[in-house]
Amino acid sequence: MSTPHKTNPALFYAEGEAPGAPGLKGARCPGCAQVVLLQPAACPRCGRRDLQPACIGQRATLGESAPVFHSADGFEAPYTIGLICTEEGPRTFAPIAGEPGVPLPVGQRLRFRLLPRDDGRIGFAYAPEQP
Amino acid sequence: MKGHEVFITGVGYHPFGRFADTSLKALAATAALAALDDAGIGVRDLDAAVCANAYGGLLNGQESIRGETWLRGIGLGGAPVINVENACASGATAVHVACMGVASGQYDTVLVVGAEKMFVGDTSRTLAALANSADTEVMGGIGLQFSAVDAIRVREMMAEEDLDAGALEWVTVKNHSHAVSNPIAQYRKPLTAQQVRDSRMIADPIRLYMCSAISDGAAALVLSRRPGRGRVRVRASVLGSSPWRLEADTLPGPTLAADRAYEMAGVGPAELHLAEVHDAVSPAELMHYRELRLCAPGEVGRLVAEQATTLGGRLPVNTSGGLNSRGHPVGATGVAQLIELTLQLRGEAGARQVPGARMALAHNSGGWIGEDPAVSAVHILESTGSGATA
Numbered sequence: 001m002s003t004p005h006k007t008n009p010a011l012f013y014a015e016g017e018a019p020g021a022p023g024l025k026g027a028r029c030p031g032c033a034q035v036v037l038l039q040p041a042a043c044p045r046c047g048r049r050d051l052q053p054a055c056i057g058q059r060a061t062l063g064e065s066a067p068v069f070h071s072a073d074g075f076e077a078p079y080t081i082g083l084i085c086t087e088e089g090p091r092t093f094a095p096i097a098g099e100p101g102v103p104l105p106v107g108q109r110l111r112f113r114l115l116p117r118d119d120g121r122i123g124f125a126y127a128p129e130q131p
Numbered sequence: 132m133k134g135h136e137v138f139i140t141g142v143g144y145h146p147f148g149r150f151a152d153t154s155l156k157a158l159a160a161t162a163a164l165a166a167l168d169d170a171g172i173g174v175r176d177l178d179a180a181v182c183a184n185a186y187g188g189l190l191n192g193q194e195s196i197r198g199e200t201w202l203r204g205i206g207l208g209g210a211p212v213i214n215v216e217n218a219c220a221s222g223a224t225a226v227h228v229a230c231m232g233v234a235s236g237q238y239d240t241v242l243v244v245g246a247e248k249m250f251v252g253d254t255s256r257t258l259a260a261l262a263n264s265a266d267t268e269v270m271g272g273i274g275l276q277f278s279a280v281d282a283i284r285v286r287e288m289m290a291e292e293d294l295d296a297g298a299l300e301w302v303t304v305k306n307h308s309h310a311v312s313n314p315i316a317q318y319r320k321p322l323t324a325q326q327v328r329d330s331r332m333i334a335d336p337i338r339l340y341m342c343s344a345i346s347d348g349a350a351a352l353v354l355s356r357r358p359g360r361g362r363v364r365v366r367a368s369v370l371g372s373s374p375w376r377l378e379a380d381t382l383p384g385p386t387l388a389a390d391r392a393y394e395m396a397g398v399g400p401a402e403l404h405l406a407e408v409h410d411a412v413s414p415a416e417l418m419h420y421r422e423l424r425l426c427a428p429g430e431v432g433r434l435v436a437e438q439a440t441t442l443g444g445r446l447p448v449n450t451s452g453g454l455n456s457r458g459h460p461v462g463a464t465g466v467a468q469l470i471e472l473t474l475q476l477r478g479e480a481g482a483r484q485v486p487g488a489r490m491a492l493a494h495n496s497g498g499w500i501g502e503d504p505a506v507s508a509v510h511i512l513e514s515t516g517s518g519a520t521a
Binding site for chain 2: 007008010011034037038044045063064065066067068069070072073074075079081082083091092093094095106123124
């Protein structure tokens with residue numbers, strides 16, 4: 001059985017692709033402990049070039065979010081995009097899974113979720129953490 | 132600025148709008164020839180040209196040598212042509228490169244042309260091209276349109292500044308009223324707040340009439356070591372990339388660029404008489420008030436209440452109509468901002484004239500990386516001649 005393609009192969013790990021997956025692709029500097037999104041060639045804080053890959057962002061909190069009313073990338077409007085703040089520090093934009101058009105509060109705790117897409121690929125979204 | 136003084140001695144444009152039968156080459160040539168005429172020089176007087184465009188490859192099928200193809204048609208040959216691509220800040224980036232060329236002494240006279248042709252008969256292609264102005268590994272394929280990025284940032288600002296939707300409508304109406312007398316502008320009809328409020332929601336709280344539209348157009352400048360007509364001098368030319376936000380108090384990219392520009396020019400925001408800022412959605416202008424230090428944090432609402440940034444106010448912003456009303460043919464935008472400021476500093480802005488204008492700032496942003504625009508450019512211009520009458 002072939003592994004489904006991911007919408008953003010450089011951005012996230014699917015299950016089994018890394019310890020702690022699924023989650024976002026990040027890197028940790030062994031020198032200064034800085035954690036960053038993606039896997040850059042050098043640490044933006046201290047310049048070390050041996051950053052270690054890490055799965056991050058399994059948990060996050062929501063910053064502001066906005067309901068979007070124009071479909072794009074296979075997302076049928078309305079859907080929600082939010083600024084998420086990962087537990088490890090990096091912040092990025094991400095799709096927010098929830099009731100379409102129903103805003104979530106700033107500070108809402110979120111979990112990373114893989115999201116099957118209509119075109120057969122695997123995407124991701126952040127969903128409200130269940131109590 | 133370090134090195135030789137740099138002056139804007141000529142401005143020219145092709146109006147912004149929808150021009151189905153006009154090629155990208157023709158748009159650029161119209162603006163370039165008008166700028167040469169305004170400067171009173173010919174193409175053979177040019178030492179170099181810098182050309183700005185963002186989507187000519189994706190939308191018009193011309194890669195690699197866009198500027199050479201544009202300027203061949205106006206008789207330029209032999210002189211160096213530098214092509215610049217830097218998302219929505221391509222125009223200001225081209226001006227920055229040209230300033231370096233003149234200030235360094237490498238060139239005496241440089242033509243800057245920014246042009247874009249975005250109407251290609253398929254709006255979805257144009258929107259897809261625009262979406263490429265982000266790190267596509269991170270922001271591609273997740274349903275993220277720039278309007279959503281702007282909506283999220285505007286929501287942050289509304290919460291921090293205690294603003295309501297009325298402020299967003301006000302700034303949209305203001306800029307549309309400014310564009311009425313601007314011959315470059317794509318939209319020259321005034322809007323009412325009710326019309327803005329009734330337009331459809333794009334990404335809450337951004338409505339359709341708050342968004343800059345797809346546009347065709349071109350803008351051009353002549354930069355020179357010699358003052359020329361109007362004696363409009365470039366006091367600062369600053370270009371920055373998105374900062375790494377490793378500390379909680381890291382300043383936003385536009386603020387870092389503005390601070391460097393104020394330092395380079397040796398002036399502060401209180402000495403400005405007007406500004407053109409990057410309102411790809413009109414409410415973004417409100418964010419830029421504080422990002423560019425036109426007001427302190429917490430004072431955006433006061434500027435709105437006082438209508439300080441409208442024509443006749445104490446610091447008019449986007450007298451051209453801004454991106455929202457003047458139009459946003461991406462490669463031309465940063466150049467068009469400097470055309471507006473040059474006309475204002477010469478006292479030639481007609482019904483839009485800011486009385487006594489002598490010092491002005493332009494802010495042009497492009498793309499998105501991390502938590503900031505990928506590019507932030509700030510220019511400060513000064514009239515060293517008789518300028519606008521008070």
